[in-house]
Amino acid sequence: MSKNGKRVVVDRYKCAYCGACIAVCKFNANELIETFLIIDDEKCNVCKACVKTCPMGALAVIEACES
Amino acid sequence: MYDVVVVGAGPAGSMAAKTAAENGLNVLMVEKRQEIGVPVRCAEGVSKAELANFVEIDKKWIAAEVVGAKIYAPNGAEIVLAEEHAGNEVGYILERKIFDRHLARLAVKAGADVIVKTAAIGLERKDGTVKVKLKRMGEEWEVEAKIVVGADGVESRIGKLAGIDTTLKLSEIESCTQYLMSNIDFDPDYTYFWMGNEIAPGGYIWLFPKGERIANVGIGVMPSKAKKEAKEYLDDFVDERFKDGKIVEVVAGGVPVRGEIETAVADNVMLAGDAAHHADPITGGGIINALKAGKYAGIVAAEAVEKKNYSAEFLRKYDELWKNDFGKTLRRNKILQEKILSMDDETLNKLVGSLAGKNLGEMSVRNITIHLIKANPRLLWDIKDLFF
Numbered sequence: 490m491s492k493n494g495k496r497v498v499v500d501r502y503k504c505a506y507c508g509a510c511i512a513v514c515k516f517n518a519n520e521l522i523e524t525f526l527i528i529d530d531e532k533c534n535v536c537k538a539c540v541k542t543c544p545m546g547a548l549a550v551i552e553a554c555e556s
Numbered sequence: 557m558y559d560v561v562v563v564g565a566g567p568a569g570s571m572a573a574k575t576a577a578e579n580g581l582n583v584l585m586v587e588k589r590q591e592i593g594v595p596v597r598c599a600e601g602v603s604k605a606e607l608a609n610f611v612e613i614d615k616k617w618i619a620a621e622v623v624g625a626k627i628y629a630p631n632g633a634e635i636v637l638a639e640e641h642a643g644n645e646v647g648y649i650l651e652r653k654i655f656d657r658h659l660a661r662l663a664v665k666a667g668a669d670v671i672v673k674t675a676a677i678g679l680e681r682k683d684g685t686v687k688v689k690l691k692r693m694g695e696e697w698e699v700e701a702k703i704v705v706g707a708d709g710v711e712s713r714i715g716k717l718a719g720i721d722t723t724l725k726l727s728e729i730e731s732c733t734q735y736l737m738s739n740i741d742f743d744p745d746y747t748y749f750w751m752g753n754e755i756a757p758g759g760y761i762w763l764f765p766k767g768e769r770i771a772n773v774g775i776g777v778m779p780s781k782a783k784k785e786a787k788e789y790l791d792d793f794v795d796e797r798f799k800d801g802k803i804v805e806v807v808a809g810g811v812p813v814r815g816e817i818e819t820a821v822a823d824n825v826m827l828a829g830d831a832a833h834h835a836d837p838i839t840g841g842g843i844i845n846a847l848k849a850g851k852y853a854g855i856v857a858a859e860a861v862e863k864k865n866y867s868a869e870f871l872r873k874y875d876e877l878w879k880n881d882f883g884k885t886l887r888r889n890k891i892l893q894e895k896i897l898s899m900d901d902e903t904l905n906k907l908v909g910s911l912a913g914k915n916l917g918e919m920s921v922r923n924i925t926i927h928l929i930k931a932n933p934r935l936l937w938d939i940k941d942l943f944f
């Protein structure tokens with residue numbers, strides 16, 4: 490599922506698996522397992538808190554149909 | 557059944573596990589990552605005197621020693637905080653990969669069990685104790701404990717699972733990128749800090765030496781203020797200043813700068829270190845407070861087990877201990893942080909300029925602020941009572 494046709498995706502080539510995005514997600518929609526960030530589209534509200542927090546610019550909001 | 561399950565094997569977790577085990581408790585520490593201490597999420601600076609209170613210093617995990625700090629206003633005005641005499645190093649730059657492992661080993665030596673590559677994924681309270689759900693390489697199982705210490709860092713979920721809201725707002729976190737840079741020029745006796753709304757909105761840029769011509773060069777920005785990601789600000793800075801530097805490691809991370817939280821306990825649960833937002837809102841330093849909190853959590857866990865009382869009410873003793881120790885400083889530095897955040901670059905220039913070129917002595921937030929207040933009573937009148 491997505492919100493208003495949008496979803497948050499991670500660019501794994503940019504992600505430095507630091508966990509900063511986890512700290513700001515009030516919906517508990519993301520999880521970091523070692524180097525692997527997971528975003529749960531069911532829980533994600535596309536509030537963009539994580540997108541603004543990511544130090545590496547690895548997160549982006551895209552149209553849900555894009556990927 | 558374990559007396560204590562410690563979640564997270566950073567400084568807070570290892571110190572909690574060590575202290576609890578030393579007090580005779582049956583302890584399990586679980587770490588999500590396959591390697592304790594790696595990847596590093598830290599600039600590795602720490603006060604020499606404070607560290608020595610917790611662990612015998614071992615050169616194996618000391619990368620460098622410094623005598624003080626140099627702080628720069630947006631216009632380049634400099635103030636120095638340093639001991640006057642050579643040989644008076646006040647700070648260490650650690651090798652956290654080795655340091656964190658050393659602390660975990662101390663916990664093991666004291667008798668704690670440790671498992672890595674294992675995440676705590678759930679908590680369930682039942683009949684006065686807790687079932688902690690663990691997951692390791694696809695396998696899930698539960699362990700029972702009287703007490704859980706959530707030392708799971710900035711990405712903590714233990715607090716939330718126990719009913720303590722630890723989500724950070726965009727004005728309560730520093731978004732950080734850091735490069736370990738070699739082949740750069742600087743005086744390795746000092747740490748360096750650059751301030752400015754243009755170069756590091758809501759945070760600062762640092763350089764912490766790790767040896768001759770090699771240093772952690774990093775930045776923290778506040779997401780509520782930043783216009784682009786931390787990495788871009790850092791790239792702008794190093795492109796201008798350290799053109800010939802080579803980046804040999806990239807580090808990223810988030811530091812909680814929320815200040816003192818109301819409580820770090822719930823029934824059967826204590827939070828310690830970054831999980832309890834124990835890092836300092838001004839400096840972003842969290843290692844020492846994590847060690848302190850871990851130790852207090854271990855002590856209170858032992859008392860709770862002895863009294864067979866794991867209620868939030870009993871565990872408030874832990875709140876009292878950490879609050880009496882560094883809670884006041886977190887509160888004070890949060891107010892100071894808000895004050896500094898309200899200043900434009902011109903005001904920062906004026907503040908630092910008032911003391912430019914001087915050596916103010918002791919490297920502490922309190923010392924520098926007192927000097928700034930004395931030199932700029934009008935600008936800082938509203939916070940003076942916090943420091944005198």
Ligand SMILES: Cc1cc2nc3c(=O)[nH]c(=O)nc-3n(C[C@H](O)[C@H](O)[C@H](O)COP(=O)(O)OP(=O)(O)OC[C@H]3O[C@@H](n4cnc5c(N)ncnc54)[C@H](O)[C@@H]3O)c2cc1C
Nearest residue numbers: 564566567568588599600601676709809829830841842843
């Ligand atoms: C860029 C940067 C620079 C910094 N520079 C400094 C500095 O110079 N000086 C200083 O004092 N502080 C600094 N800090 C802060 C410092 O790194 C932290 O305050 C400190 O590491 C906190 O220790 P901790 O034990 O609370 O958490 P951490 O060291 O973060 O340890 C938490 C551990 O818990 C594990 N974990 C998380 N979730 C789970 C789970 N569900 N199950 C099992 N394990 C889990 C994690 O994998 C991690 O190993 C910096 C931070 C950053 C990001």
Ligand code: SF4
Nearest residue numbers: 504505507508510543
């Ligand atoms: S904040 Fe960015 S770099 Fe850090 S784990 Fe999340 S996506 Fe990766």
Ligand code: SF4
Nearest residue numbers: 514533534536537539
């Ligand atoms: S967009 Fe909001 S809800 Fe979705 S993962 Fe990011 S912080 Fe969580």
